[in-house]
Amino acid sequence: MITTEPVGEWFWEPSPVLDAATSGASRSLALVGEVRDVLASLGLVTGGGTGSVVLCDRSAMAHPLFERRGVPVAAMAEQVAAACLLPGRQLTVSLVLPGEWLETGIRRRAEKLFGVRIEVWGEGAVLLVLSTYADIWLTQDLRERPQPEVAAVNAPRLGAALNQISKLTESEIDPGDATRHARPTPDGFVDMLVEGAEYDDSWGTFEVPVRWKRLMRLVPGGSAAEDYESSTEHPVRYARVRLGEQVVGYLWAAIGDEAAGYEPRTAAGDAAFEAGVPWVLSLRSLRLRGFDPLAALSELLGTPDRGGSGSAVESTVYEAASLDALEELSGRY
Known part of the structure; x- marks a missing residue:
């Protein structure tokens, strides 16, 4: 399953940059590129991805001096070069990387499988962080169902990547703290079939509410009183967007x-949340006009490009036994 918050993270502290003002920016760009190459060499990431460049005074991290987000990987060098790194400042260069994995013999893809982040201080200190947003490395999925075959195919490549990044940076790996979903180790994750999950059904308990809150932050007015109810115990009908x-x-x-509502397909990345905004607003408008939920869904079937988002609702309607089942579908591939 694909999450919006990391399933696990790993940290490295490469050698400091001797002259950060002159070479800190170029070092950060080179390092994220080298980590990306390691992941690509193991077939974990594919072409594409986007990046961000953020320069802050460390006394006012909430107010960046320079900020560029959603930058195509090919255009990162120009943006990094525009950031002036001085003592007291921190430059953060990040990549969101699409990737592929094998599941039941089929190659799957997610637009946000890994995140790579480099932080360089004006005094020269460097921190590298690798994050993953999938449970395909775990012997048990986020709903506590055993998946040893999935882990056996994918986890060794993650372990190889972590080892190669340690050699690349000439530094020791520091597994991050346990997340709500799993506990990282120097070579991947603990065997959850042996140690068990930290929380029951971490997907439903944590990830589903996090996704809903993220979507609502993008919707003007947030979760307004005019919206349909956001949860149900009944079966649901749905159409793909x-x-x-x-x-x-x-x-x-x-x-x-x-x-009624909208469930983002997390494997589609940030676009899944952005594309949902006009449809949430459309549902809100229809409720105010007196449409019941099924009539509102019917009204929107086959609607193209609502709100200039470029997205469209298909005309075919499907049925799921529950909203929980649809939420799980939206979190898979």
């Missing part, structure tokens, strides 16, 4: 009560 050829989410309505 596309952005070009890619499915980015699911518009749904409950069969039997006053609930």
Whole structure:
């Protein structure tokens, strides 16, 4: 399953940059590129991805001096060069990387499989962070179902990547703290079939609410009182929402009560959340006009490019036994 918050993170402290003002920016760009190459060499990441460049005074981290986000990887060098790194400042260069894995013999893809972050201080200190947003390395998925075969295919490549990054940086790996989903180790993750999960059903307990809150932060007015109910115990009908050829989410309505909404397909990355905003607003408008949830869904079927988002709702309607089942579908591939 694909998450919006890291399943696990690992940290390294490469040698400090001797003259950060002159070479700190170029060092950060080179290092994220080298880590990306390591992941690509093992077939973990594919072409594409986006980056961000943030320069802050460490006394006012909430107010960046320079900030560029959603930058294509090919354009990162120009943005990094524009950041002036001086003592008392911190430069953060990050990449969001798409990747692929094998599951039941089929190659799957997520637009945000890994994150790479480099922090360089004006005094020269360097920190490298690698994050992963999938449970494919775990012997048990985020709903506590055993998946040793999935882990056996994918986890060794993650372990090899961690080892190669340690050699690349000539520094020791520091596994991050246990997350809500799993506990990282120097070569991957603990065997959850042996140690067990930290929390019951971490997907439903934590990830689903986090996704909903992230979506609502993008919607003007947030979670307004005019919205349909956001949860239901009844079966739901749904239609896929596309952005070009890619499915980015699911518009749904409950069969039997006053609930309706949008579930982002997390494997589609940030686009899944952005594409959902106009459809949440459309549902809100239809509720204010007196439409019941199923009628609102029917009204939006086949609607193209609502709100200038470029996304469109398909005309075909499917049915899921529960909203929980649809949420799980949206978190898979």
